[in-house]
Ligand code: AMP
Ligand code: ZN
Ligand code: FE
């Protein structure tokens with residue numbers, strides 16, 4: 001059974017809509033796929049309705065959080081949340097706040113770029129996304145590609161949008177401890193996404209992962225395209241020490257990245273351990 005627990009659809013910053021995403025997952029031979037759009041659960045229903053017979057959908061989200069980095073500073077972290085009640089009032093309110101903030105941040109970045117003469121228009125980008133969409137830097141990257149300034153989204157990040165490139169605007173994200181509590185209270189489980197993906201920017205230390213494990217974190221993403229072999233070994237050992245579930249996932253974003261769905265997978269026994277700790281929403285089975 002092939003299991004991919006981290007994917008994005010057009011509901012956030014992927015390029016396959018939820019129906020297409022489920023079809024692509026099936027075509028790639030996956031038996032289980034999690035939909036983890038940034039700061040929204042709006043894709044759960046269309047994805048569930050499109051499931052082919054026997055395929056399982058794990059409803060999830062990738063939450064934008066902030067954490068101590070273990071060196072005296074603060075750092076952005078992503079928390080994958082699964083199988084929680086999407087109607088829990090605390091979650092609904094926090095996700096709405098994050099989406100609003102994402103839109104004002106995109107506007108701030110786009111305005112700065114436009115002031116520097118770059119061909120981006122905040123109204124045009126936001127207008128194409130829908131009023132409640134979680135806007136992100138990949139949408140700005142696509143605009144730069146459309147304008148012919150860059151050939152790919154990856155190139156747009158490398159030249160303009162990556163942290164430290166001059167166009168980063170910080171967000172007021174959720175303290176990761178609060179996010180872990182909030183999801184646990186809503187019956188769900190949490191997995192720290194790409195914890196040591198240092199090419200993306202600063203990361204947390206192993207000590208921080210230990211603190212989060214004590215707080216109730218369920219797992220860590222070990223096999224991720226942004227982790228090299230040494231990082232994976234280190235994280236696997238850390239997870240074992242701390243009793244955390246070890247997941248593997250592609251972080252598929254359609255054509256916004258060169259990663260294929262199912263490129264990284266979660267061992268079935270780790271998936272079972274993850275689901276066993278959730279008390280909320282069930283895995284949805286198709287057909
Ligand atoms: P945001 O949510 O606006 O902070 O944008 C983060 C998203 O941008 C991530 O989920 C990735 O999909 C993408 N991303 C972040 N860093 C890079 C990078 N260096 N190259 C390509 N895509 C990236
Ligand atoms: Zn993304
Ligand atoms: Fe992420």
Ligand code: FE
Nearest residue numbers: 006008062251
């Ligand atoms: Fe992601």
